[in-house]
Amino acid sequence: MQTVQAIVNGILVGGFYASMAMGFSIVWGVMNIIDLAHGSLIIIGAYVTYELCTHLGVDPFLTIPVAAVVLFALGYVLQRYLINRVLQASIFATLILTFGLDRVLVNANLRIFSADIRGITVPYTAAALTLGDLRIPLIRLAVFGVAILSTLALWLFLERTRLGIAIKATSFDPEAARLSGIDPARIYAVTFGIGAALAGIAGALVAAVSTFSPVIGDGLTTRAFVVVVLGGLGSVPGAIAGGILLGVTENLVASVIPSFSDAAAFALLIVFLVARPRGLFGRRFYAEI
Amino acid sequence: MRRSSCSLPRLAIVCVVVVVVALAVLPRFTGVFVQATLADIFMVGTFAIALNLIAGYGGYPAFGNVVFFGLGAYATGVAQANLHLPFAAGCLAAVVLSTLVAVAVGPLFFRLRGHYFAIGTLGLNGAVAQLVTNLPLAGGAKGLSLPLPAGTPATIATFFYEVFLVVLVVALAAALWVDRGRLGYACRALRAGDDVAQSLGVDTLRTKVALWAMSAALTGLIGAVYAYSVNYIEPPDVFSLGLSVKAFVIMLLGGTASLLGPLVAAFFVEGAVTLTQHYFLNYDVGVLGLIVIAAVVFFPRGASAFVRDRFFARRSGTAR
Numbered sequence: 001m002q003t004v005q006a007i008v009n010g011i012l013v014g015g016f017y018a019s020m021a022m023g024f025s026i027v028w029g030v031m032n033i034i035d036l037a038h039g040s041l042i043i044i045g046a047y048v049t050y051e052l053c054t055h056l057g058v059d060p061f062l063t064i065p066v067a068a069v070v071l072f073a074l075g076y077v078l079q080r081y082l083i084n085r086v087l088q089a090s091i092f093a094t095l096i097l098t099f100g101l102d103r104v105l106v107n108a109n110l111r112i113f114s115a116d117i118r119g120i121t122v123p124y125t126a127a128a129l130t131l132g133d134l135r136i137p138l139i140r141l142a143v144f145g146v147a148i149l150s151t152l153a154l155w156l157f158l159e160r161t162r163l164g165i166a167i168k169a170t171s172f173d174p175e176a177a178r179l180s181g182i183d184p185a186r187i188y189a190v191t192f193g194i195g196a197a198l199a200g201i202a203g204a205l206v207a208a209v210s211t212f213s214p215v216i217g218d219g220l221t222t223r224a225f226v227v228v229v230l231g232g233l234g235s236v237p238g239a240i241a242g243g244i245l246l247g248v249t250e251n252l253v254a255s256v257i258p259s260f261s262d263a264a265a266f267a268l269l270i271v272f273l274v275a276r277p278r279g280l281f282g283r284r285f286y287a288e289i
Numbered sequence: 290m291r292r293s294s295c296s297l298p299r300l301a302i303v304c305v306v307v308v309v310v311a312l313a314v315l316p317r318f319t320g321v322f323v324q325a326t327l328a329d330i331f332m333v334g335t336f337a338i339a340l341n342l343i344a345g346y347g348g349y350p351a352f353g354n355v356v357f358f359g360l361g362a363y364a365t366g367v368a369q370a371n372l373h374l375p376f377a378a379g380c381l382a383a384v385v386l387s388t389l390v391a392v393a394v395g396p397l398f399f400r401l402r403g404h405y406f407a408i409g410t411l412g413l414n415g416a417v418a419q420l421v422t423n424l425p426l427a428g429g430a431k432g433l434s435l436p437l438p439a440g441t442p443a444t445i446a447t448f449f450y451e452v453f454l455v456v457l458v459v460a461l462a463a464a465l466w467v468d469r470g471r472l473g474y475a476c477r478a479l480r481a482g483d484d485v486a487q488s489l490g491v492d493t494l495r496t497k498v499a500l501w502a503m504s505a506a507l508t509g510l511i512g513a514v515y516a517y518s519v520n521y522i523e524p525p526d527v528f529s530l531g532l533s534v535k536a537f538v539i540m541l542l543g544g545t546a547s548l549l550g551p552l553v554a555a556f557f558v559e560g561a562v563t564l565t566q567h568y569f570l571n572y573d574v575g576v577l578g579l580i581v582i583a584a585v586v587f588f589p590r591g592a593s594a595f596v597r598d599r600f601f602a603r604r605s606g607t608a609r
Contacts, residue, residue, distance in 0.1 A: 034404050082582070089589035091350055091403055092541055099534045100581030107575030218530075222415060225408050259423050266416035273409045274397045 001133045006255040007248055008136060014247030015144035016205055018240040020220060021227035022151050023198030029234030030171035030191045031087060036098040038224055039217030040105035041196050045071050045203020046212050047113050053120045053207070060120055060208035061142065067200035075196025080189040087188065102217070109214035119211035143205045148240065150201050154194070155236035167191050171234070219262075226269045232282025241280050301549065305461070312454055316447045324450040326563055328518070331453035332511050334555030336532065337539040338460040339507035344537070345545035346467060346476040347500045350403070352533055353410030356417050357387040357505040359528040361512025363421055366433040366522055371426060376438075380513045387509025388502045390417075395498035411530070418528035432523030435516055449518040456514060460507050461552070468548050472499065535562070538581055542588060 024038045035041075045067040052063045078101070086093045122139070129136040158164035170177040170187040178184055206212050206220075223246065231242025246265060253264040272279060316324055336358065343351045364386045365379030374382075398409050422430050438445050467473050475496045478486035483493050516522045539558050543550025561580055569576045 028404070032404070034407070082586070085586050086589050089585070090545075091407070092344070092537055092545070093585045093589045095350065095352060095407060096534060096537050096541060096581055097585040099530075100578040100585065103578030103581065104575045105578075107572060107578065111571065111575075222411070226412070229405075229408060260419065263416050263419035263423075266412040266419070269412040270397075270409060270416065273401055273405060273412070277401060277405055 002255055003252070005134060006251040008134060010248030010251035011244050012136070012140045012144045012247070013251070014244030015147040015240070016202065016209075016243070017223055017227050017246055018231075018243030019147035019151050019198060019205070020202040021224045021231070021243055022154055022236065022239045023195035023202070024221075024224035025228045025231075025234055025239055026154070026167075026198075027192055027195040028228065030167060031083075031188055032091075033083065033087070033094045034098065034225065035192075035195065036095065036221055037102035037105055037217075038195070038199055039219070039221035040102050040109065040214075041071055041075065041199035042203040042206060042220050043109055043212060043214055043217045044074070044105065045200035046207040047109065047118075047203075048200065049204040049207040050118050050120060060122060060204060061146065064146065064201055064204045067204040068197040069200075071200030071203070072193040072197040075199075076189045076193035078196070079192030080185070083192065084185060084188060102221075106214050106217060113214060115213055115215070117211045117213045118207070120207055122208070139209055143209050146201070147205060150198065151236060151240060154198065157194075158236075163190065223265065226265050228279070229269055229272050229277070230279055232279030235279070235281040238279055238281030245280075305549070309454070309458060313451075316450055321443055321446040324446045326559075328446075328450045328453045329563070330555050330559040331450075331457040332515060333532075333535055333539060333559050334552045335453070335457045335460045335511050336508060337536040337543065337551035337555055338457075338464050339504045339511075340533070340536045341540050341543075341545065341547070341551050342464065342467060342504040342507075343497075343501045345540060345547070346473070347497055348476075348480050349399070349497065349501070350407040351410045351501070351504070352407040352537070353412070353414035353530070354504065354508055354536070355528060355530060355533040356410070356414040357391065357508035358512035358515070358532060359414070359418060359421065359524065360387050360390060361509030362516035362522045362527040363427050363433070363512075364509065365513035365516050366435055367427055369435050369517070370433055376517055379517065380510060383509040383513035384506045387505040387512075391502045391505035392498055395501050396494060399494060399497045414528055414530070414533075418524045421528070422524045428523075430524065432521055432526075435520050435522070437520055438517065449514065452514050452518075453511070456507070456510055457552075459510075461548075463503055463507065464548055467500070467503070472496065476500070534581070538584055542584055 020038075020042060023041075024035060027033055027035050027038075048067040048070050049060050049063040052058045052066060053060050082101070083094070083097065086097050124138060127138045129138065129141070158168055166177065166182045167187055167190070169180065170182060170184050170191075174184045177187070202220075227239060227242040227246050229242075230245050231238025231240070246268065249264055249268055250261040254261040312327070315327070336354075340351065340354050343349050343354070361383030364383040365376070368374045368379040368382045369376065394413060398406060398413075401409050421427050427433055438448060440448065467476070475486065475491045478489050478491050479493060479496060486493050486496070512527060516527070535558065539551050539554040542558065543552070543554035558580075562577060565576045565580070566573045
């Protein structure tokens with residue numbers, strides 16, 4: 001029974017991992033940038049939700065669009081005026097740049113919001129579905145639903161809209177995209193904005209179900225890239241499958257040896273990198289395997 | 290990018306010898322603070338030189354190279370605190386353990402390239418850090434206390450200053466050996482592509498593993514010296530990615546695959562870090578982040594390339 005509960009918990013948190021990883025994945029897939037500041041962007045989204053909930057008394061789920069818009073704007077500006085400048089430089093440069101950006105954001109969050117651990121309580125926090133011994137908190141189910149919906153919305157956007165197709169075209173071949181009248185610099189800024197908006201949504205979800213502080217961003221970034229490697233770069237179904245695989249593995253390991261759940265995630269990462277670097281559903285994009 | 294240090298002028302070697310001799314006699318004239326700051330610079334400089342072997346010469350962005358620093362620190366920690374062995378034995382254990390790990394995981398990791406390799410090493414660092422955290426022998430999350438070195442604060446500071454200086458010289462010698470020797474030629478062939486290297490008769494996997502093993506051994510060694518010098522280690526401290534990133538910044542500023550660049554850059558970066566921590570209490574992390582961002586935005590190909598292109602353009606020809 002404990003095992004079944006662990007699997008259910010893993011699936012629920014896996015949906016959240018998927019939405020978190022999708023923003024990271026699209027930035028990596030389209031621009032070949034590993035955004036080490038992704039976790040900090042998520043935390044900023046969490047603070048947007050937290051501030052709106054505590055000061056205006058809004059339900060956390062209603063703040064999701066606000067968090068998404070705020071983060072989109074931040075992401076667009078960061079890419080347009082900062083990250084775009086080193087896009088053509090080496091992999092070292094982009095990794096270090098996003099790490100530096102992450103340090104700045106962490107420090108800013110610490111100064112603005114303090115290091116206190118924050119959390120939101122809503123009237124329905126304790127409500128749960130019970131099936132025999134199995135317990136499914138409603139709020140976690142809602143988070144799972146929003147996460148999966150936002151991930152699928154991104155997929156529809158990429159497949160069905162002109163802008164989405166332009167993003168995919170740019171990721172395959174920026175030069176050919178330019179010849180077709182697409183401005184890659186603008187596409188990159190929009191893509192980073194979308195990645196950040198997904199981080200904002202994930203942040204709102206973090207605030208809704210758990211506690212957070214400025215320093216937990218690193219752990220979220222780590223999980224994002226584990227999910228991307230498991231699922232495959234740039235793949236939406238891959239992000240969902242990878243998120244659930246990571247969530248279930250972590251919860252199963254934690255139900256046996258609690259202190260080894262992170263090590264299990266990293267072990268899974270290394271096994272996949274070595275045995276199947278394209279992940280479960282990976283396609284090529286920029287991937288240099 | 291143009292290769293800059295295929296041949297090292299004799300003048301540069303003379304300069305290095307003069308500087309090393311000057312540094313060796315410096316403790317007679319300076320206090321504990323200067324020695325400790327310089328020892329820090331030697332440490333991150335060595336870290337960057339070691340990282341440069343695999344990342345600069347080899348072309349593999351080993352972002353998680355700090356894993357060897359942590360392994361070295363814990364190898365000497367366990368050897369000295371639990372097994373009551375002397376410091377030298379701890380250093381040996383650190384070098385052996387780091388080298389073994391690099392040789393064991395190298396053949397698997399070198400199937401990856403670029404970001405995937407970088408992420409793989411990050412995963413390795415995370416996994417090892419948590420294993421160590423759960424190892425009762427290593428003190429777990431509470432950390433591990435090492436025996437105190439004998440002597441007064443002044444003599445201890447001088448001792449570690451000298452040890453770090455010796456390790457730095459060893460690292461420079463190793464880098465020189467790679468730069469000038471067979472391995473250096475193999476690396477240059479490797480950076481032109483695995484196929485090119487193979488067609489020239491280079492055993493590509495062995496070359497990469499050898500580079501990473503050397504890098505790991507040196508990184509493990511400074512981890513060991515660091516552990517003994519601070520007397521107390523804990524996983525978040527010695528497996529900190531911040532250290533890897535600092536070394537990357539130093540390498541980037543100094544120029545990848547450059548022999549002396551990392552050493553010069555280490556003085557500037559570590560100096561900036563010390564000043565920042567002194568003057569920007571509570572904002573030091575952010576200010577360091579800004580320095581890192583500025584370094585990348587203004588010198589995406591390294592400060593050394595920038596200086597060379599701007600001031601020595603004629604001599605270095607068409608450096609792209």
